[in-house]
Amino acid sequence: MLIELLKLDTQSDLPLYKQLTGQITELIKKHVIRPEYKLPGTRSLAEKLGIHRQTVVAAIDQLVIEGWLETQPGKGTYVAENLSSIPQSFTQEAMDLPKAPEIPIPTVLQRNLHLTTQKYHLDDGLPDPRLAPTAELMRAYKSCVSTGNLYSRFTYGDTKGQLHLRQELCEYLKETRGMNVSSDQIIITRGVTQALYLCINGFLKAGDKVAVGELNWESANANFMYHGMELIKVRVDEEGLDVTHLEQLCSEHDINMVYATPHHQYPTTVIMPASRRLKLIQLARTHQFYVFEDDYDYDFYYSAHPVMPVASADHGDFVLYAGSFTKAISPVFRVGYLVANTNQIDYLSRIRRMVDRQGDGILELAIAELLKLGIIQRHLKKSRRVYQERRDVFVKLLQDQLADHVNFESPKGGMSIWTEFNSDIDLKQLYQRALKRDLFITSGEQIQGKKINATRLGYASSTPQELEIGVGILKQLITQ
Incomplete structure (x- = not known):
């Protein structure tokens, strides 16, 4: 009976034993x-089905391992006796079987994911991968997987990240940001987003109030709202987050955390002056709230010296400082870091272990080697010069070709220009039309807060020639 029920297709991509x-x-x-039920012998099955006996043996052995069949020495192979209680529902058509309910996606998670494949791009402010030290990184990576104690490198490591990278970061942060920290005060993350996620889970609870800029990074807002936080909006002006307004809000609300991007306010790119930074620390210590300092593109400043991070001052352990190599190298390399006190980092590493045992240890070692050799530092110095030149070219292009349609100020750092468009220009439509012309621009959806026709x-990611073509396309789309 069984042989008549089996229909094998020798032309199928699916192996015969499967x-x-x-x-x-x-x-x-x-x-x-x-x-x-007793199955025919493997030799008989193979002959009747016209296949090799070893194929039948492999199938039978697999079914025995899975518990569908059982062998009885000297007697043969049978359908497993313990399957007598198999649910009758298996005999119904698949469409009649009960299915798991469809999961409604919460509104806060219903965000568009834009994958950039266009030839030209005026993006949110990303680095040019053509400048990245990829050859040096690959050499370092290859060295890490082929030399030294491979067992220690390939086994489970410290949840806080590779010690070598944390030690190199201590020197790097001291030299570039004036931060004196130890390796135990650093946890390596897969970027700023993971660092923020850990801090939310570690230091906040549902119902807590988080102060954010009235214009803010969508991913940060979504992270807070998904975890049940209430967002308290702080005014943003030409000097970034308005700490005087924040002080007023502190008298009205019990603020638990402030999300801040003081080096280049997101999205407007303005730099928070030292007086406001000191005021922010004073408020944090007075009202005992955490400051999550997202320093997403600190390395790209175009003045002689950058303003030091809030975390470089004495803040009483209320500032949680996050940075990454996303902008320094490329977003594809998911290596970031969070700096806090030793107890806080130990706590967060234990939370991290619940969802992510550790990061990419070999990549971390490779980046540590580039820091040790000064390769990343030299790359950043070169990139700053290139990006400053591109900023100047882009500013002139916007002034010459789009002055009647946009309003902006030349940024003092970063990799993008905050651009306000005339009210008669629909940014979402412009975004869609630009895609058809092989140009990617952001539609403003990545920015949350008060309604403003800007993006x-x-x-940074485009050459002067590519910038000229991109602005030319924009001008055609706007004036048509």
Whole structure:
């Protein structure tokens, strides 16, 4: 009986032994062949089916391992006796079987994911991968996977990240940001987003109030709202987050955390002056709230010296400082870091272990080697010069070709220009039309807060020639 029910397709991409196991399993599920049914011998099955005996043996062995069949020495192979209690529902059509309910996606998670494949791009402010030290990184990566104690490198590591990278970061942060920290005060993350996620889970609870700029990064807002936080909006002006307004809000609300981007306010790119930074620390210590300092593109400043991070001052352990190599190298390399006190980092590393045992240890070691050799530092110095030149080219292009349609100020740092468009220009439509012309621009959806017809136009990832073409396309779309 069994042989007549089996139909093998020698032209199928599915291996014959898998076809055989699948069909026998289905026959058992549908009670066509029942418990204690004896299967023909493997030689007989192979001859009747016209296949190699080893193919049949492989299928039978697999079904025995999975518990569908059982062998009785000297007697043969049978459908497993314990399958007598197999649910009758298996005999119904698949469409009649109960299914898990469809999961409604919460509104806060219903965000568009824009994958950039266009030839030209005025993005949110990303680096140019053509400038990245990829050859040096690959050499360092290759060295890490082929030399030294490979067992220690390939086994489970410290949840806080590779010690070598944390030690190199201590020197790097001291030299570039004036931060004196130890390796135990750093946890390596897969970017700023993971660092923020850990801090939310570690230091906040549902119902807590988080102060954010009235214009803010969508991903940060979404992270807070998904975890049940209430967002308290703080005014943003030409000097970034308005700490005087924040002080007023502190008298009205019990603020638990402030999300801040003081080096280049997101999205407007303005730099928070030292007086406001000191006021922010004073408020944090007075009202005992955490400050999550997202320093997403600190390395790209175009003045002689950058303003030091809020975390470089004495803040009483209320500032949680996050940075990454996303902008320094490329977003594809998911390596970031969070700096806090030793107790806070130990706590967050234990939370991290619940969802992510550790990061990419080999990549972390490779980046540590580039820091040790000064390769990343030299790359950043070169990139700053290139990006400053591109900023100047882009500013002139916007002034010459789009002055009647946009309003902006030349940024003092970063990789994008905060650009306000005339009210008669529909940014979402402009975004869609630009895609058809092989140009990617951001539609402003990545920015949350008060309604404003503006977006960030990135210049760092494009050459001067590409910027000229991109602005030319924009001008045609706006004036048509």
